Amino acid sequence: MKYKSVVVTKRGGPEVLQVRENDVRLPTSNEVRIKVLAAGVGRTDINYRYGLSPFAPKVPFVPGYEMMGTVDAIGDRVTKVAVGDRVAALIGHGGYSEMIYLRQEDLAPVPPSLDPAEVVTVVLNYVSAYQMLHRVAKVKAGDKVLINGASGGMGTALLELGKIAGLKMYGTASQNKHNILKEFGAIPVDYRNQDFVEVIRDAEPTGLDFVFEGIGGEHSSDRALSLLRHGGKLVAYAAPAGLFSMVKDLFKRMQVNLLSKGKTTEFYGITALYLVDKKPFMEDLPKLFKMLQEDKIKPVIAARLSLLEARKANEMLESGQVTGNLVLLSPELL
Numbered sequence: 001m002k003y004k005s006v007v008v009t010k011r012g013g014p015e016v017l018q019v020r021e022n023d024v025r026l027p028t029s030n031e032v033r034i035k036v037l038a039a040g041v042g043r044t045d046i047n048y049r050y051g052l053s054p055f056a057p058k059v060p061f062v063p064g065y066e067m068m069g070t071v072d073a074i075g076d077r078v079t080k081v082a083v084g085d086r087v088a089a090l091i092g093h094g095g096y097s098e099m100i101y102l103r104q105e106d107l108a109p110v111p112p113s114l115d116p117a118e119v120v121t122v123v124l125n126y127v128s129a130y131q132m133l134h135r136v137a138k139v140k141a142g143d144k145v146l147i148n149g150a151s152g153g154m155g156t157a158l159l160e161l162g163k164i165a166g167l168k169m170y171g172t173a174s175q176n177k178h179n180i181l182k183e184f185g186a187i188p189v190d191y192r193n194q195d196f197v198e199v200i201r202d203a204e205p206t207g208l209d210f211v212f213e214g215i216g217g218e219h220s221s222d223r224a225l226s227l228l229r230h231g232g233k234l235v236a237y238a239a240p241a242g243l244f245s246m247v248k249d250l251f252k253r254m255q256v257n258l259l260s261k262g263k264t265t266e267f268y269g270i271t272a273l274y275l276v277d278k279k280p281f282m283e284d285l286p287k288l289f290k291m292l293q294e295d296k297i298k299p300v301i302a303a304r305l306s307l308l309e310a311r312k313a314n315e316m317l318e319s320g321q322v323t324g325n326l327v328l329l330s331p332e333l334l
Contacts, residue, residue, distance in 0.1 A: 005062045005097035006310040011051040014314040017063075017096075024099060029077040031101050034069040034087060037333060038116035039095030040124055041313045041326040042153060043238075048093060049314070055271075057093050063310070064095020064328075066123040068116050078104045086110040088123045090274055090281065096310045096328060105278075108285050114292055117327040121153060121299040122288045125325065128270045129157035130284050132235050133165060136268055137210045141166030144204055148196070148224050149214030150186065151177040153325040154237065156300045158212055159184035164296065170203070172196050172215075177323050180300060197223050207232055214238050221265075230262040237268045300324030306331050 001024040009018050027033045045063040048056040068088040071081050081087060087107040094100050110119055133139050139162070147158050150171025159181065162169050169186035178188035187203070189196045200208065207229025213221050216238030225234050274281050291297045302324045305313050313326045 003098040004308060006308060007060045007062055008049050009060055011049065011059060013050075014311045014318065016049065017311040017314060019308055022097075022099070025101075027073055027075040027078075027101055029075040030103055031075045032071055032078055032081055032087070032104050032107060033073040034067075034100050034102060035072045035330070036067050036069040036095065036097055036100055036307065037086075037330045038068045038120045039064040039097075039307065039328045040066045040120040040153070041310065041317055041328060042124065043317070045093075046314065046318060055092075062094045062097050064097065065092055066090055066120050067095035067100060068110055068119045068123065069100070072099070074104075080104045081107055081109075086112055088119055088285070090123055090127075090270065092271060096307065098307060098330070108282060111289055111293060114289065116333060117301055117304055117329060118292060118299045119289075120327055121157070121301065121325045122292060122297075123285065124270065125153040125157040126161070126288050126297065126299065127281060127284050128154060128237065128268070129161050130288060131270065131273070131280065132212060132237060132268050133158070133161055135280065135284075136235050136266060137212075137233060139165050139167060139210065142168065143209040144168045145170070145210040145212065146196075146200060146208055146224060146227060147171045147186070147212045147214065149173075149238070150181055150188075151323050152214070153300075154214055156180060156184070156324050159186055160297055160299075162186075170196075170200050170208075174320075180323050197227060200227050209233075210235065212237065225263060225265065228263045232263055234263070234265040235268055236265065302326055304329050304334060306334060 002021045004019055006017050007020045010016050044065050047053045071083050071085045088110050089102055089106050145167050147155055149155050151173040163184045171181045171186040172189045172191040175190045181188040189199050208227050209232050211224045211234040213224050213236040302322045304327050307328045316322055
């Protein structure tokens with residue numbers, strides 16, 4: 001019996017993604033074999049493919065940072081899940097595949113009523129947004145914030161959860177994506193034709209409480225930092241490309257926190273937190289699933305494609321024209 005995966009065969013553009021067949025095997029004693037129903041497509045997948053992150057897996061590898069699926073078989077020591085259960089996981093890579101093998105301790109239960117496409121957007125983007133807002137920034141109603149890079153999967157999650165939290169939001173995006181920002185109650189700024197610093201400084205002369213920096217790069221972060229009030233905080237979640245840039249960024253943040261007269265900055269990475277302590281992720285994910293069940297959140301999904309159409313999905317994401325999330329689905333769900 002065989003199953004197919006989409007593999008990064010060498011560093012490069014979407015053309016290096018190739019479909020390969022694999023042999024189905026029995027799970028080991030603590031493993032769970034899962035039939036993948038949905039996987040997200042995100043910027044980290046692209047960075048890993050090009051080798052822009054020091055954490056990129058060795059080639060060849062299967063991309064896909066988050067997944068949701070149905071338990072197909074279990075090892076003899078598995079007690080937390082049963083065949084037929086729906087589960088989700090934050091995996092870093094491996095999601096672009098018809099089957100995946102994971103440890104039981106990394107699996108979170110998924111309510112059977114939920115749409116798999118919406119589930120995977122919650123696993124990464126909504127948990128990340130929720131933790132940045134409530135665990136890192138600790139926002140409160142009325143806080144004034146900027147979401148720099150507001151139209152992607154993470155940006156729209158921040159917008160929706162920020163609206164629920166009662167924040168006054170500004171968001172940067174190209175003009176053709178402003179409608180989605182307005183739907184979430186944010187004030188859009190066209191970063192291509194407007195200087196977002198001048199626009200927001202004119203609107204908020206006393207400064208912002210928080211900036212959520214999703215563009216990346218020293219220039220963008222420095223300019224966004226200038227918009228904060230005394231006591232304000234910049235939360236960056238776009239990782240610098242390359243080890244040198246990452247080290248440089250770390251020292252820059254240390255310098256800001258020591259010398260910037262009351263302003264602070266912090267980098268948020270969901271995987272770094274997860275590897276240290278799974279508990280926050282396992283606590284926050286059910287909260288967001290409950291919000292999804294109660295229609296309190298509705299993830300923006302730009303397109304649903306077949307799992308084996310990962311190359312097309314990556315091309316779409318790299319084009320810069322996608323608003324919201326791209327999701328790969330098992331063909332039976334399309």
